[in-house]
Amino acid sequence: MADLPPNVYKKQITNAGSGLFASEAVEPGKEVFRIERPLVSVLNQNHLTTACANCFLWVPENDEDAVGGGNGGEEPKKKKLRACQGCKIVRYCSKDCQTQSWTHSHRHECKIFSKLYPKVLPNTARIVMQLLLRQKANNLHDSEWQAFLALRSHIDDFRSSQNSNEGGLPTWQTIELMSQAASNYSGSKRPMQFIQTLTGRVLVNTLTLTTPTFDPLGLTLSPTASLLNHSCTPNTAITYSGSRLTVRSLCEIPPNTELTISYIDTTNATSIRQTELQDRYFFTCTCPACSTNTTNGKPDEKDHAFEATLVRAIELQNSASSQRPDQAAPLLKQAIDLFAPYSPHRQPYAAILHTAFLNAISRQNWPAAFTYSLRAYFYIDAVHYQPDWHPVRIVRKWVLLRLVVQIAGLASESDPSVEALQKFGVDWQIFAMSLLSDVSEGIPKSHGEDNLFAKEVEGFAGDTGMVGRSVESDVVESEMVKLRRIAEYSVKEVKMLE
Numbered sequence: 001m002a003d004l005p006p007n008v009y010k011k012q013i014t015n016a017g018s019g020l021f022a023s024e025a026v027e028p029g030k031e032v033f034r035i036e037r038p039l040v041s042v043l044n045q046n047h048l049t050t051a052c053a054n055c056f057l058w059v060p061e062n063d064e065d066a067v068g069g070g071n072g073g074e075e076p077k078k079k080k081l082r083a084c085q086g087c088k089i090v091r092y093c094s095k096d097c098q099t100q101s102w103t104h105s106h107r108h109e110c111k112i113f114s115k116l117y118p119k120v121l122p123n124t125a126r127i128v129m130q131l132l133l134r135q136k137a138n139n140l141h142d143s144e145w146q147a148f149l150a151l152r153s154h155i156d157d158f159r160s161s162q163n164s165n166e167g168g169l170p171t172w173q174t175i176e177l178m179s180q181a182a183s184n185y186s187g188s189k190r191p192m193q194f195i196q197t198l199t200g201r202v203l204v205n206t207l208t209l210t211t212p213t214f215d216p217l218g219l220t221l222s223p224t225a226s227l228l229n230h231s232c233t234p235n236t237a238i239t240y241s242g243s244r245l246t247v248r249s250l251c252e253i254p255p256n257t258e259l260t261i262s263y264i265d266t267t268n269a270t271s272i273r274q275t276e277l278q279d280r281y282f283f284t285c286t287c288p289a290c291s292t293n294t295t296n297g298k299p300d301e302k303d304h305a306f307e308a309t310l311v312r313a314i315e316l317q318n319s320a321s322s323q324r325p326d327q328a329a330p331l332l333k334q335a336i337d338l339f340a341p342y343s344p345h346r347q348p349y350a351a352i353l354h355t356a357f358l359n360a361i362s363r364q365n366w367p368a369a370f371t372y373s374l375r376a377y378f379y380i381d382a383v384h385y386q387p388d389w390h391p392v393r394i395v396r397k398w399v400l401l402r403l404v405v406q407i408a409g410l411a412s413e414s415d416p417s418v419e420a421l422q423k424f425g426v427d428w429q430i431f432a433m434s435l436l437s438d439v440s441e442g443i444p445k446s447h448g449e450d451n452l453f454a455k456e457v458e459g460f461a462g463d464t465g466m467v468g469r470s471v472e473s474d475v476v477e478s479e480m481v482k483l484r485r486i487a488e489y490s491v492k493e494v495k496m497l498e
């Protein structure tokens with residue numbers, strides 16, 4: 001077995017295979033364990049040119065891609081990535097990263113990537129191929145390999161699955177194609193059946209590799225973290241800092257409690273969550289939320305009028321996705337307006353709002369971006385991301401803070417692009433300081449003080465001169481009244497902001 005961290009143990013659970021349990025009590029917002037370098041991590045194809053293939057420092061190609069704030073620590077624009085001269089596929093931010101990656105895995109793949117250039121294998125095939133090559137070359141700890149082989153592959157479920165690969169669901173054909181590619185390019189003599197079980201295991205057990213601020217970068221596989229089973233009300237969450245994966249508690253965890261994470265977007269209603277878990281992971285979730293048909297503490301409501309609204313909104317969102325940003329904006333706004341009679345925490349409102357926010361950022365329409373972002377801040381995040389230092393909530397406050405700073409700068413120059421917001425009389429400095437204080441106070445629990453994101457926030461506070469400045473709560477409250485007015489700005493009037 002891979003050596004487990006000292007404060008957790010593995011145990012069999014009826015109908016769920018193995019799981020990880022806390023051997024001692026864990027307080028809220030504490031690190032449960034960390035994996036410095038998971039067994040395999042690969043970048044998505046679109047990030048092979050924008051992130052270091054060793055430390056995963058992200059160097060966004062343009063500012064809109066960096067709304068999540070990048071990596072923390074390093075100023076992304078100052079770093080340059082250099083392509084490996086052998087394969088020209090992977091890139092590195094430093095010589096050290098290149099050397100580490102070479103020793104860890106790249107020496108086995110470089111020639112293969114080079115032969116394929118400029119084509120790149122899908123990331124699942126790249127993971128399986130890397131495992132086969134490293135195993136053959138004795139460059140895998142046997143304990144990690146055995147721990148990986150002990151995980152569920154759901155190979156029979158894949159074989160009999162009715163999934164169609166529309167929407168990116170893995171199918172039996174996916175297993176066959178990925179396994180064939182991994183086998184051919186690695187030159188492995190292992191039987192195809194064995195390689196197919198490896199592929200099934202990779203599909204069921206990989207986690208999304210992200211920046212510290214949750215921008216997806218690729219896939220990661222750690223046989224220890226993969227032991228964490230799912231709950232729609234999880235007691236832990238995973239964050240990354242470079243290649244390091246950390247599992248932190250979201251609440252008080254008594255000793256001998258199973259540790260859980262969420263595999264899916266838990267803001268969706270129970271029926272959607274259940275379908276996704278069944279289709280991707282082949283199990284029926286019986287967590288407290290699923291058993292009571294609730295979504296983050298709110299009962300799932302069923303009504304025909306909402307269903308019709310939902311269908312229309314998805315249609316609008318789909319047609320927006322094939323348009324230029326300026327043409328997509330009114331369609332997205334129309335979709336958002338359809339939900340005016342309903343509680344804002346019900347999906348797909350939050351998802352469409354986020355798409356409209358990204359669209360507004362890409363058009364540099366700061367008033368629209370700010371309005372959408374504020375609505376999420378007041379009416380959505382507090383429902384879906386509890387406690388108030390939940391890592392996703394902290395990152396979203398950070399994104400809002402960066403937007404506020406941008407608006408404050410433009411407002412100080414009386415820039416016409418923010419004129420529509422100025423009439424609300426918000427003191428941008430006060431809102432920025434209040435957000436910064438929430439983010440700075442939340443990070444030790446949400447991400448941990450040694451996460452690169454914590455360093456980025458610290459640097460930002462220093463650069464903007466906001467270090468250690470606090471604001472009286474009644475002053476913040478009076479700003480909140482104005483801000484709520486912007487967030488609640490009547491649907492018709494928002495036209496003006498668009």
Ligand SMILES: C[S@@+](CC[C@H](N)C(=O)[O-])C[C@H]1O[C@@H](n2cnc3c(N)ncnc32)[C@H](O)[C@@H]1O
Nearest residue numbers: 016017018151152205226227228229230281283
């Ligand atoms: C990442 S693995 C977790 C480790 C797994 N239990 C094992 O023993 O290999 C994911 C698989 O674990 C099982 N699983 C995870 N969460 C579950 C849950 N809440 N209820 C039932 N099965 C679950 C499913 O079979 C799922 O495909």
